[in-house]
Amino acid sequence: MMIHLAMATGFLLILIGFYGALSNRNLLRMIVAFTIADSGVNLVIVAIGYMPGRTAPILDATVKAGDAAARVIDPVPQALVLTAIVIGVGVTALMLAYAYKLYEKKRSLDIAKFTELRG
């Protein structure tokens, strides 16, 4: 149940993000929308790796290395989501930098103003 809820929320966030990115002409709003979609993706990933009744994939006193395979959830998506978050931050930063420079150039954040290249 939890998994499905988390996954549904994740996909909902992705859709909200996509909708936001397509319906807002403001560069900053678009970037925020993409961040929301990113969070949705991360949520979905974590949900994929989740297994009911198991614990976090951290080996300590309660989880011994020997029986870890049977007791912890799938560690791979957890590891991957970290990477995905880092990459997401990088891309967001780059987009913000772009938005800044675009604003410097035209004093506008409207994406529809930047259509010199076409056809």
Add this chain to the structure above:
Amino acid sequence: MPNALYLIVAALAASFVLGLLSPKRCGIAYAITLVTLAFMAWVSAGWLWAFVVGGAQPVEILTAGALPPYAINLRMGRAEAAMTLLINLTGLLSALYLKESLFKLGHRGMAVLLVAIMAFCGIVLTRDLFNLFVFFELAAISTAGLILLSEDDRALSAGFKYLIVSQFVSTFLLIGILFAYHATGTLNIDTMATSARLLQVGAQGFTLAFFLMFIALVTELKPFPANGWALDIYESAHPAYSAIFSAAAATASLYAVDKLLLIGGASWYPMASGIGILTFLAANLFALPQSNDRRLLGYSSVAQIGLILVVLGQRDLLGESTSFIAIGLLVSHAVAKAGLYWLSGLVQKRNLIDWAALRGHPFLVFAFITFVAMLTSLPPFPGFYAKWELVRMLAGGGRLALLALILVGALIEAGYLFRWFGYILKREPPTEAVSGEVHKLVPVFVAVLAGWALGYLWGDLSGTGRHNLLLALPLVFAVGFLLLDWLPAWVKNTLAITGMVAFFFLTYTEYDPLRLIFALIFLIGGAITLLASYDAHGRRIGFYPAAMLMVAGMVMLVRAKDSFEFFAAWELLTIGSYFLILRGKHSEPHALSYLLFSLGGAFLILAGFAIAAQGVAPFPISALGQVAPSLAPWVFVLLATGFMTKTAAIGLHIWLPGAHAEAETDVSPMVSGILLKAGLFGLFVLLMTMGKQQLYGIELTHVLLWIAAFTALLGNLMAVFQEDAKRLLAYSSIGQMGYALFGLALMNHLGWLMALMFVINHYIYKSMLFLSVGGVAKRTGTREMYRMGGLIRLMPLSFIAVLIGIIAVSGVPPLSGFGGRWIFYNAILASDYRMPMVIIFLAGPVAFLYLFRLIHSIFLGQLKDELRRVKEAPFWIVLPQMLYVGLLLAFALVPGLVLRRVDSYLNLFFPEGGLHWEGFEITSDYGYWNPVAIMIVVAVIFVSLFAWLLFVNRRAQKVKQFNIVFSAERPYRPETTHFAWNFFAPYRKALGFLVQPYATNFWGTLTDILHTAGDLARRLYDGNGQSYAFHFLVFVVVVFGMGL
């Protein structure tokens, strides 16, 4: 061998070091960048060497010392080595090229460049899906960073649009990867491919996951319509970066898609092919109306990648050959596109026409045409072999619709690329000079070298039924002239003539009588025509490589044993003659239409051979006779149409008048007298092997008869109404080719003999006439006949040549033209087609009308005031004419010398109806012909009439030029009152409807429609980043709808 991981380690380490450097140490930073990229290229090259020469096995690299799925797995194999080498070299050369920009940007910019190249290498090497995602994200981030390098302000918005789309893509990719992992329990591509095969339950979920990954990676290939962002980048980014984007990034993405298809399996191939072919066609169509060089190159890049995607999608049919074809097309694309982008950085302005600035730099022009030839898959470059193989296998597998679409797209691409080449050579160069910095020329130079080396390499890769064209002696001879182009023209001319004559005498024993005649015309005939080229002064850059390329093509055509050799030769002679024709002062549009018709024809021939071969390689020409009856008529139609584009049959003729008339004085005889015979040779070969064919009960040779008859009639008729002497001769060639085709299509002994007689006759008299008229035009400065007149005293030798020439053409006794007619009439009597014969009879007298003008308007009548000081044509132009006069007389007196052997050779095909040769007398079933007796009779009549004329003419009074008065008024357009202007106006009134430019209008409308369609459709790309994102989503939905 250094570990392949160094490709990644070196770049990362160097980027860190660059980050630590002081911003002032730009020189050191730049040195580190270059050294790192050079090192990376060296690592890849080392591996490639080990695989190709050392026979090494692919190496798996396991990080963290564990097996997949617990560790990331990279692989270095032959393909990986080749592709990383391509990527690293592009990176290295671009870094060299980017010197100023990188210095301006500082050490951080260099670090970004290194990361980008590293990411592309990583995409190629990795076998792990999530790792693939990471490298793709790195590539996206560094790409967006590098786009900022551009001095073009607009690049900023292009970069942002790219980031928007890449956000969508990465979301799809990431979710797809994770669900695929969930379904199979692994991230390793190879393991997943195996388990995907075993999946039974829940396969639906996996298919969806795969779809998400597939669509994400395919979007990296810039498929139509989700590619607006890419075009904006191509247009606005620094050209050196566009080179990386086009060559390196595309290479990496293609390989990633190829790896992914390993998982998806054959059920996804049609999807890949479909997306690919749609992209190929759409991008080429959109490129047609472009005027911005970089955007056009962008469209061309998108198209090429689409084509390679098609190849990947045909893996089920192509099998083992997939990589030969795909990599062949890929390296052609990468080297050529990188080279062209680097060139575009040398040109200051962005309109295609501004590339005329290259004109003063022969090497750069050569580089440009090398790249264009690579892109259009012309021999001897890798794309040519790839194209041949692809078409052969597609036809063998019966995928004809796809084949047709590919050829159509390729023709459009050739159209806009060669149009551009025409601009370079013919348009007014802009005032801005080409930048000539060494570090920008080096990459271009390397790309040219790489192109030729790869051509050699691809030819050398063993394949059944293919040969290395760069080892063919005639082609080597032609290419050698590129290296000798610094010599004076007369030296090169001597070399060329010696080479041609020597080659003939070395090989003449190898031909059968029919081929011997063609070889004679191509080699010895070509050498005689080249005598006229001694008239040219200076170095004549570019003339000899082109002329020799054409000759090489023709020689290889005659010597071709199988369909590959034949087709390669055909393309070579086409390109060579295109360059020759393009040399004329006003020939830009005509050369282009010549090339397009010829390439279109060549594609038909290619398809015809491929369908005939049904996958068999090598396919001997003689095997055309054994094609299955269900296919044979179609093969016949394709090949015959292909050859008839070269002989300018009516409807396909519109390129000829301009191309032949606008060519230089000594080029016109080559392309008319000699080159047209290549088409006839093709038709000879076709009819010799395939004979009569029936399509839906229609006898195809009968169709040819009709086409030939109309070609003869309309060609002659159009010649009648010309004012331009060279155009007149050009139209007359159309008519003459009609006669030759008619003879062939009669399919009897005498018909063929007569066609052969036309081959010889037309070579001699058309070369001669083009030379004399060319000489006159050179001296008088005009080609309009009514501006000439009265030149008989000033140019007596030219007059003699023209007189003899027109007697021969018109087919009246005593010259060889009459022999042709005599055989012709006999041939007609022997056949039973009546209607076409009536038409061809009508064509005969029409020829008199235009031939008469050549004498009347040029040499007789009043001498114009401004021409009073005209001298006889130059010695070297007159000399071959006199040789031709001699040849014509000799051939008229003793035609048996040549024809006898062919006559007996033709008995192999038509044992009935040959001629009987005895002494000077030739006998057929219907009568006899004694050339010597006829000559004597005609000479006696002529001498007596001439004497009588001299006697009567004593008292004639000469009319002075000013005897005519126009009611005391000066006419508005004086030429309209000239007697020789619109000479045959009454005939035009009566028959003009026959010579309306229907064919010209048809082809013109067709190109207009294509242009308009491209121009309308490209408005899809409205420049808005959100629209591009929307296109992407539409693309996803459509692919989803079609795929599931």
